[in-house]
Amino acid sequence: MSQKFDPSPRPALRKAPDADVHPTTHIAPSSTGDSVLEGKKVSLEVRIPKKLRKQLRSAAKDADSTVDDIVTVAIASELRRRSK
DSSP states (O other): OOSOOOOSOOOOOOOOTTTTTSOOOSSOOOOTTOGGGOSOOOOOOOOOOHHHHHHHHHHHHHTTSOHHHHHHHHHHHHHHHHTO
16 A cells, blocks of 8 residues: 555546446346355256366366356356346
8 A cells, every 4th residue: 555645536437438338237246255155065966968067177177166166156146147
């Protein structure tokens, strides 16, 4: 942090020129620290196509995460989307 603090007001925020193309919402995006993702982990067996499993493993490796974490976040995101 800087030692000198400038108390003068900053310019107000402006609406972006492309705001009609990329609208914003008042709802902040949820993070993986969501209460839905907390708690005891349980097993779930799901049958998925082999090609999808391969893509899932690749995505987990790229994100330096586990397949379980990727699936958990994906399911939670979809549930939030459907509940709106």
